[in-house]
Amino acid sequence: MNVIVLLAIILFLLMTVVGGKKGIKSFVSLFLNFGVFMFMIFFITNPDMNPIYITLIASVFIGCINLFYINGVNNKTVAAFISTMITILFLLFLIATVTKYAMIQGFGEEEIDELGVFSLYIGIDFTKLLASVIILGTIGAIMDVAISIAASMHEIYKHNPLMSRKDLFTSGLSVGRDILGADTNTLFFAFFGGYLALLLWFKDLSYTFGEIINSKIFSAEIIGILCAGIGVAIGLPIASGINAYLITRKREKQQA
Structure with missing residues (x-):
């Protein structure tokens, strides 16, 4: 049996056993x-x-799938969705500015040999494309923070209305501060885990520390990590504020 199919079956069984209906969803x-993603491409x-516009539209669909389809439409998911979209809009402005002035779009010199036989005139703005890539790499962490904060705050309110x-x-x-450290470290290790072979290659080529830091590939990934961390940090107060407002507004309407 194909290894990918076997792993998919194992994942499905585990998600079904542990998560039940939500696991299947x-x-x-x-x-x-x-x-x-395929339609986006x-x-x-x-x-x-x-x-960038395509990425924003895709982010809306991804948010709906991961929040509303899996968890249903309720106060928690609505608050998490609004928090995610607002955070992405703030982050998009930052990413567009950073990618413009960092000059890291396109391909690095390490990729020249592999790209030598291909045409680079594909008619796509690589600056905007890089911003889209960073957003896609960040949206998962932002949604995770948003739904975690929403679930925690609703549970806190349930016990102290x-x-x-x-x-x-x-x-x-307070809950978000604990999440912040875990998420930023997750992003950090995801980068170094995925690019460990590249770092070893830099070592074999006797790159200096300065050459590694200024490498276009390395710089692009580091900027992506930093922007993702900033997105998580921005998302915490936004999610907390929106949840606090929606929860107390519902109570105020019930009391009126």
């Missing part, structure tokens, strides 16, 4: 997200399309 969402390769909006917001931030 989570497994199906992998294929739905893959479909979104199809539109991005069109020179008349702006990759008389909490003020300010206290609820503070509690959300």
